[in-house]
Amino acid sequence: MMILTLRHVLRRGGQWTAALISLCVATVAGAQTSPPAFPPLPKYELQACCELCPAAADPATYQGYLEGFRMIVQGKNGWLFRTEDDLLDQFALQPQTYAAIGTLQRRLAEHGVTLVMLPIPPRGLMAWEQLPDHIAQGFARDMARVGYQVLLEDLRQQGVVVPRLGQLVYGPSPSPFYFKRDHHWTPHGARRTAQQVAEALQAMDRFAQIPAKTFTTRQQGVVRKEGTYAGAVQRMCGFGYPEQVIPRFTTATQGSAADLLGDAQRPEVVLAGTSNSDPAYNFAGFLSEALGVDVLNVSVTGGGIDAALLQYLMSEDFRSDPPRFLIWEMPVYSNFDEEDLFRQILPAVDNGCADREPALEVTRSLQPDSLTETLFNGGGTVQPLRGKQHLLDVQLNRPDIDKLHFSIWYTNGKNDNFTIERSRHIDTQGRFIINLREGEDFSEAIFLGVDLGPDPDAGEPPLPDGVEATVKLCERRV
Template sequence: MKCLIWVLLLTFSLTINAQQSNYTTPECEVINGIDDNNQNKKFIQGLDNWLFTEKQLSVNTEISDDAASMLAELNQQFKKRGSTLILVPVPRRNIVYPHKIPVSANFDFEIAKNKYLDHITTLKQLGLHVADLTSMFSTKQSQLFFKRDFHWRPEGAKVTANLIKEYVKDLPVYQQIKKQQVLTHSNGIYGLESKLQKRFKIHCQDQGYPKEYHKLYQNVSSDSEAENALFEEDEISDVVLLGTSFSAIPRLHFAGFLSEAMQAGVDNYSVAGGGLVVALTQYVHSTEFKNNPPKLIIWEYPATNIKASMFALALPKLEDKSCDLDSVISTNVQLKLGENIVAYNGGEDFKKMKQKQLLFDVNFGNKAVKEFKLTTHFVENRKINRKIGHSRLQEMDGHFLFDPSVITAEQELHFLALAINVTDPEWVGTKVTTKVCSKEL
């Protein structure tokens, strides 16, 4: 019976692949360069049925000087806890398959490739471990990434997992990891119609591309009779994966391929839609990390610009900073609609404090709060508006301790006040405790 099922799956897969290889790009002359109003992006039809947006052809992968300092400190803090951090900056599909981009798009492969290489060089100069994925540039494999979605296919996830293993196997930490024989099996087929091609279809009068099919996978331990479980639920692994949707989407199976390549259990704390640092921030605030720091942390992210402000919530937690003692300002406020001053450095109690000397601690009575808008007012008659947190954060518990000095332009300004702007009536009446405290320089 199993043999019959595999034959049917194989026949179905071959039929689908044949259909797609014979498919002709839809004639939609008006689509190239058209503004997609819902996403504020422009479509670019590639060769061989590839589809891009203008944003997906971006070459921005710079690391600011402030961010570089933050990354170096982040690495040191993990080391103090006995964790080795491996960064995995995933190259964009525009530099893996540049020949699929039309000449009319004016995409410069050399510039994009060199910016990615500069990104890697900067990380290495900071003393960080970086998995080498540059072999993807010269790959002859045609299915590492989807044609009409920016994610990698399972094939790309598997190649990446093996490249990470090649890098890690020469590090001392690899010998410290508990090993277990792990196998990967295919157990089905999935047809993807990406959000991008759905939007294309709307703009192109219902004329669109076919689904992209790929195999589904599962892992089993070779010494286990259970085919649907690899490890006991309460078993803690030595390897933790922090990543984006590339790691979080189950059908792409990156964590599974990584477990097979490493021959070890992998605990996946990745967050889809969380950007570069949400998984990282969420994890360092978790009780799992506090009680059981892993031996190896693998941090996957699509190569992009890295800014210091991204680490405002993660670093204070890693550095064990706190405003519980010796706070300069401490207030309790019940929120109302409009601007709410939650901390004020004025009157007879005014203290001359530069932004770079401070930490802010904002604790909401509503533990479900994951993000909020904060305005910092300065003595120099300036103010900065920013969003703190992220809608994907799950572990903050309504409590936000953050370093406001991550932006260089603000470091020398003198602190005056903090304000939370409330526009949602559901926030009215929420209690918030705010503390401002000094940090060691």
């Protein structure tokens, strides 16, 4: 025992080592001397780390990458918050957005699919007690709770299934719903949300038709999270924060004989989400356990709210074997009102021009460094191709191209300029589908032509050589 103690202290070095060596030698020699006096233990004074620098309070700091973190403030117990996205108290959408969501549900229902929407509550509500006092006093917590509930109910009015997520913002939580310095939820937050989803779906008759399975979740390792907010502070202030370490979970089932033989059917529940649905947080696993059915996770990390949904709707999996339930997960601060969001999602459900006779069609080689004229409504006869009735379906011969600029002209002189940029994490096989613009000066306007290529005003790199585009214009569902 004495040798073990000696070896342990030797690794520490310094004065303590010397004192213990002397003690051990004296004991071995049988000397009758008193034990030597040890030096006092060191004392430490703990101070709060990392007060934010003045740059964090300067709006001019939040440019480029940092724009999504406007404005970071220091909370209690090491928490960080964004004063814009985390502290929302109003969530109402534009009327045309609600209408588009209702149209999306009806189109999916024609394929036998029920849409389930999960707008995840903001961090300010889920960690209200961690807000700094001066922020908490000005945060309309009750208004935010009511506003969030109203959003959920407004979505339900469009025929969409929305679980009772409003229950999440009331009552104490045994573990944090979100990470201290990151915009993602914790596995605990993912599990609580999965339980709400299960309650909503299991009450539906069409869910009862899905064969049940038994799943088991267990802790396996840890999740180490430095945090996106901490990374932003590192850029602004030059110092970092310690990692937050929490348990990691995995969910598995032994499966049926059909599963083991490779004859299992495709899951009837599909999850198309954001980075919150990344395997690190085990949301799909918690869903499988709570629902008692397989869940196919097609979520995309780093793709925003639409990348996973677009990729799945444009896939052969959706065309050949659509699920009973399609779960669309997204943070509640997501920009549902973004102008071009549903212009892409809705025609993707109907597979663009694939099953329609195009009014115009052409294949052109695109110039690498400038816009190229493709479709043209002319040649002696101008067809009455109105904006509100038609869509464009573009297929490139290069599936790796994820960014394309459109310049659409109308006979009334109007010009619709926009760029579609896809996440590099998704694969839509070089296909771009979009409804022509509606609204003032566009709905009744007659389509004249469309130019494609890199954005001429953005200084973008040229397209690769040899890019060809097959461009179709056809009638769309209205």
